[in-house]
Amino acid sequence: xxxxxxxxxxxxxxxxxxxxxxxxxxxxxxxxxxxxxxxxxxxxxxxxxxxxxxxxxxxxxxxxxxxxxxxxxxxxxxxxxxxxxxxxxxxxxxxxxxxxxxxxxxxxxxxxxxxxxxxxxxxxxxxxxxxxxxxxxxxxxxxxxxxxxxxxxxxxxxxxxxxxxxxxxxxxxxxxxxxxxxxxxxxxxxxxxxxxxxxxxxxxxxxxxxxxxxxxxxxxx
Numbered sequence: 004x005x006x007x008x009x010x011x012x013x014x015x016x017x018x019x020x021x022x023x024x025x026x027x028x029x030x031x032x033x034x035x036x037x038x039x040x041x042x043x044x045x046x047x048x049x050x051x052x053x054x055x056x057x058x059x060x061x062x063x064x065x066x067x068x069x070x071x072x073x074x075x076x077x078x079x080x081x082x083x084x085x086x087x088x089x090x091x092x093x094x095x096x097x098x099x100x101x102x103x104x105x106x107x108x109x110x111x112x113x114x115x116x117x118x119x120x121x122x123x124x125x126x127x128x129x130x131x132x133x134x135x136x137x138x139x140x141x142x143x144x145x146x147x148x149x150x151x152x153x154x155x156x157x158x159x160x161x162x163x164x165x166x167x168x169x170x171x172x173x174x175x176x177x178x179x180x181x182x183x184x185x186x187x188x189x190x191x192x193x194x195x196x197x198x199x200x201x202x203x204x205x206x207x208x209x210x211x212x213x214x215x216x217x218x219x220x221x222x223x224x
Contacts, residue, residue, distance in 0.1 A: 032093050032100045033223050035082050037168065040064050040224040041091065043108075047220050054185040055192045056141065057110055057214040060089050067167035069174075077104075081163070087111075091221075092213070106220075107193055109213035112140070117198070117206040126208050127158060127177070127198050133208075134158060138181045138194060140210070145181035145194040158198065175200045190215040 035041070042062045051057065069081035069090075076098055082091040094105040117123045127133045134155040136147045150156030158177040165172055178197035185192050193213040200206045 032080065032095060032103050033218060033221070035065060035068075035080075035091070035093075035223055037065050037068060037166070041082070041084065042222045042224060044220050044222075047216075050187070051185075051190075051214060054187055055190075055214045056143065057108065057192065057212055059108070060084060060086050060110075063089065065091075067165055069163045069165040071161050071163045079161070081165075083165075083167075090211075091216075103218065106216040106218065107213040108216050109193070109195060109211040112210040112212050114210075115208045117208060123198070123206065129155065131155070133196055134179055138179075138196070140194060140212070143183060143192075145183045145192075148180040148182050172202050185214075189217070 040062055041064075043059055048059050051059070063084040063086050065082045066085045066087075067083040069083065071079040071081075073079060073094075076096070078095050080093045080095060082093070084090065088111050090109050092105075092107045092109060093103060095102050096104040115126070117126065125131060132138060134147075134150070134157065136153070138145045138147070147156070149159055156179075158179050161176040161178060163174045163176060165174060176197045176199055178195060181194040181196070182191045183194075191214070193215075195209075195211045195213065197209050197211075198206065199209055
């Protein structure tokens with residue numbers, strides 16, 4: 004599979020080794036940096052109504068920026084909004100700010116604390132729903148985007164470096180991406196499930212539902 008296909012969700016990103024320092028990047032696609040305001044086109048709500056379950060936020064500032072190095076000049080950038088229920092994810096396939104491969108707006112559906120190894124195994128271990136070819140949430144069925152196994156496949160590890168106004172920190176993700184068609188051209192709805200561990204060893208399972216955006220869907224002020 005090519006790296007473009009990986010970025011589009013057809014194959015999981017290759018795992019990166021954990022290192023002690025953050026990857027260097029000065030990328031600010033669409034002019035996005037901390038404290039910039041993201042304003043979504045008002046017509047987007049009408050377009051998605053009845054197709055996607057994602058509830059769009061109002062105008063929101065970027066509070067923190069996350070960076071995942073995918074290798075071979077590819078990186079995943081996450082712009083966490085002041086409204087902590089949302090983040091904008093952009094996949095970059097080159098060094099230029101114009102090298103935008105994919106834009107997805109995610110809203111958190113739930114974040115479940117994991118308090119024991121037994122609880123972790125029940126949520127993401129062998130026999131769990133996570134990693135199976137199909138995943139159902141709120142009556143909708145999503146198809147797994149990573150892995151070709153008939154049964155459960157392994158979660159994909161990603162190491163994210165996050166910079167907020169207060170601090171810089173790392174989050175280890177073990178995640179799986181699902182998607183479904185919503186009947187709109189060049190748009191799909193995504194389901195991202197991630198077992199997340201912060202630097203203090205706190206583990207949680209986050210579930211986020213996202214929808215494809217086009218650059219014309221948003222304005223950055």
